[in-house]
Amino acid sequence: MANSKKTLVIVESPSKAKTIGKYLGSRYRVIASVGHVRDLPKSKLGIDVDQDFEPQYISIRGKGDLIKELKKEAKKASKVYLATDPDREGEAISWHLAYLLGIDPDSPCRIEFNEITKSKIKEAIKHPRPINQNLVDAQQARRVLDRLVGYQISPLLWRKVRKGLSAGRVQSAALKIICDREKEIRDFVPQEYWTISAEFEHDPDFSARLHSRNGKKLAIGSREENDTILKELESGTYTVSAINRKPRSKKPYAPFTTSTLQQEASNKLNFNTRKTMMIAQQLYEGVDAGKRGTIGLITYLRTDSVRISAEARTAAAGFIAEKYGEQYLGNNVFSNKKKDIQDAHEAIRPSIIDLEPDELKDQLSRDQYRLYRLIWNRFIASQMKPAQYDGMQVDIRNGEYLFRATGSKLLFDGYQKVYGGGNDEDRDRILPELAENEELKLQKVGGEQNFTQPPSRFTEASLVRELEDRDIGRPSTYAPIVGTLSERKYVKREKKTLVPTELGFIVTDLMEQYFHEIVDAGFTASMEDKLDDVEAKGTEWKSLIRDFYGPFKQELDKADEAIEKVVVEDKPTGEFCELCGRPLVIKAGRYGDFIACSGYPECRNTRPIVKTIGVKCPRCGKDIVEKRSRKGKIFYGCSGYPECDQSYWNKPVNKQCPKCGSLLVEKVSKGEKKLECSNKECDYKE
Structure with a gap:
């Protein structure tokens, strides 16, 4: 009699279970763990510091019935495969599942896939492996380290500043970066400077900017200096002294990593980081693609790598050659800036190369369509040839003064046929045909007053780029960081920029004074490297925690004694409550500032701030x-x-x-x- 038992496959999300279940057929049962099933308790530290930082994991509250179902299904299954996400977090979830279900983690119980397509799922089933303990330990190290920092500094902030505050290993470093930028802006002193341009009559007319005097670049710092130079330029002749033509090429961008996707979705689609990750998760887990059925549209969304598989490059080459012509085929290979530990996954790309966005427009929501189109365009463009320009630089001399004009003409659009071509730098700047020693007819010459500008405030996109450049955090942490800073009222949003609040400055100043290493970007980056070594080199994770905790505990005890109660004053409005006569103040609320009576909670009079x-x-x-x-x-x-x-x-x-x-x-x-x-x-x- 044939074995009627089914193979059990456990994934993280119900939508992924639904997609994979259709691929595997009736011999498999696919169910979801709905994320983590075991974790550190929320109500206490959950780490036994005296027993070498042993984590005290518990089954997550509210998941008792689900765990019972998982155990029941595992017991009657012929085989159990753990198919959680292909990263440290996913490996840890599989490890916890193995513990609860009595599965030997060294047995071939773990399967992983970078994209949810029928072929990749079937292939993964054929190649199960043991759970990777290095990946699990790398996740444990991060979890324990973040818990030790957050669960011991946060109560200190509650006692000394205000209830509901929090501190975190990456969060606090990010907040300091935002506060430091705001201080730069406040301390910035604008410097005056002038730019002088000349307009010439030709076919077509064109302009050139004053570049140098007697071979030295000019820095014009006052109106008097500007007027003196303009007076000298009113006389004399303007002659073309040099013409330089040089071909220029602009290479395509690499396919998306997590951070570059978050940045580009913010800039082009106006998505915040949380929304980008949520929609990308939907595209990865599977959507109804009409005639093609339910499929995962993109590869795994948490990656630091720009690497593309040979199979994907071959498929892209065939598609580009057929749709756009052989002349557009670039077949480019991109290299990662960072070390191999972050090359576990490919870049984010479409799972099925020839599945064009417009084919799915009616099946996807508007936001799903827009994000999929962005990912698809970026990947296809990455495998196309560079755009080619004819560059031209013209020097024009009048006595000791040199003016310079630059122009370019697009000769071949290359990757810009699919992605780009909308930036100012991509547009044609046509200069007329000129000859050396040609005398030009001046239409007018004038100066424009300018002032140097302070550095820009961070947007979500630019903060993500800054964190990545400084090697702070990892792709999965960027979205939660910004959300937490906003929820704790450490920053507020003004249009698209992040502005630190008074509370944000107070917390950052305390952290910098008493926990300098926690908010130091260099220390945080070096700690990330050490955490990565647990995965890459098998470094013993508890030794890393031991080295950190000793000095940290001393700082914690010192801070608890030294910090006095900090009073965060509400800003008075100058008005008085119409109900009780007490002063009205500006308070911080969930959705921004509002006006309230200073007699709260006896008087609960509030009103919005009217702009x-x-x-x-x-x-x-x-x-x-x-x-x-x-x-x-x-x-x-x-x-x-x-x-x-x-x-x-x-x-x-x-x-x-x-x-x-x-x-x-x-x-x-x-x-x-x-x-x-x-x-x-x-x-x-x-």
């Missing part, structure tokens, strides 16, 4: 003000609410639509601010 925008309501004539929805999204509504419920999602301006008379609103698209009619039935745009 007028200088526009009157077209219905009742009262002010339109900036508001926040319950979910924290900014919108604009009449200050006469609830009597008048006029509102707009986009910012109105003091200008009426010439077609229908409704207010125009500002709409930002691809970094450009445009005006359009607020009336949905009117198509007027400027």
Whole structure:
């Protein structure tokens, strides 16, 4: 009689279970653990410091019934395969599952795959392996280290500053980076400088910028100096002294890593890091692709590598040659900047190369489609030839002064046929045909006053880039870091930038004074390297914890004695409560600042901070003000609410639509601010 028992495959998410179950058929049972099943307890430290930092794992509360089901299914299965995500976190989940289900971790019980397609799943089933203890220990080391820092500094902050605060090994270093940037901005002193340009009559007309005087670059620091030079430039002749033509090529970008995907999705799609990862997870786990069935559209989304498999490069080459022509085929190989430990997975790419985004437009949500298109375009472009330009540089002399004009003409679009081509640097800058010693006719020459600008505040995208450049954190940590800083009120968002709050500065100053190494970017990066060595070299993870904990515990005890209670003052408004007469103050809330009575909790009077925008309501004539929805999204509504419920999602301006008379609103698209009619039935745009 044939064996009727099924093979059990355990994955992390229900959607992944559904996708994989369709691939494997009736002889397999695929169920989800729904993430971790065992973890450190939330209510206490959960690490026995006296017993060499032994973690005290417990089954996660609320998962008792699920664990019973897993045990039941494992008991009646002919074989059990653990198919959690192919990273440290996934390896640790498999290790915990093996413990609960009584599976020998050294047996061939673990399968992994970088993409959820039928062929890759079937291939993975054929090659099970033991659980990789180095990966597990690398995850344990991070978990224990982060728990020791977070669960011992956070209560200190509760006692000394305010309840609900937190500190973290990577989080605190990231906050210091944001605070340091804000200090740079505050301390910045603008420096005046002038730029001088000349416009010449030709076919077509063109301009050149003053470059040097007597072979030395010019730095014009005042109006007087600018006017003196302009007076000298009004006389004399302008002659072409040199023409240099040089071909220039622009190489395609590498396919996405986790951090570059987060950055580009922020810049091009206006996604925050959390949204990018959530949608990418959906694309990885599987979506209904119409006639092709349910498939995972992209490879694994947590990776630091730009490596592409030979199989994927071959498939891309065939697709490019057929769709765009052999002349576009680049077949490029990219190398990683970092060490091999981060090369466990390929770059993020489409699982099925010839599955174009537009084929799936009706099956995907708008955001899924946009992110998949971004990933697909970036990968295909990475395997195409560089764009080729004809570069031209013209030097124009007038006495001791040299002007310079640069231009370029696109000769071959290469990868820009698919990705890019929209930046200023990609556009043609056509200079006329000129000859050396040709005398030019000056139209006008003038100077423009400028001031040096302070460094920019961080956006989520630029913070991710900074953390990656400094080797702080890892791909999976970037999204939670930004979320935590915002939730703890350490930073607030102004448009797309991250601005540290007074509380953020207070916490950072305390951390820098008493836990300098925790917030030091160099120390945090070196600790990341040591943690990686647990995986790469098999370094004993507890020895790393021992070396860290001794000095840290001394700092902790010293800080507890030295830090006095810090009072975070609420900012007074200068107004008084209409209910009890006490002063009104500005408090920090979940969705931003608000006005409240200083007599809280006896008096609970609150009201929002009203920001007028200088526009009157077209219905009742009262002010339109900036508001926040319950979910924290900014919108604009009449200050006469609830009597008048006029509102707009986009910012109105003091200008009426010439077609229908409704207010125009500002709409930002691809970094450009445009005006359009607020009336949905009117198509007027400027």
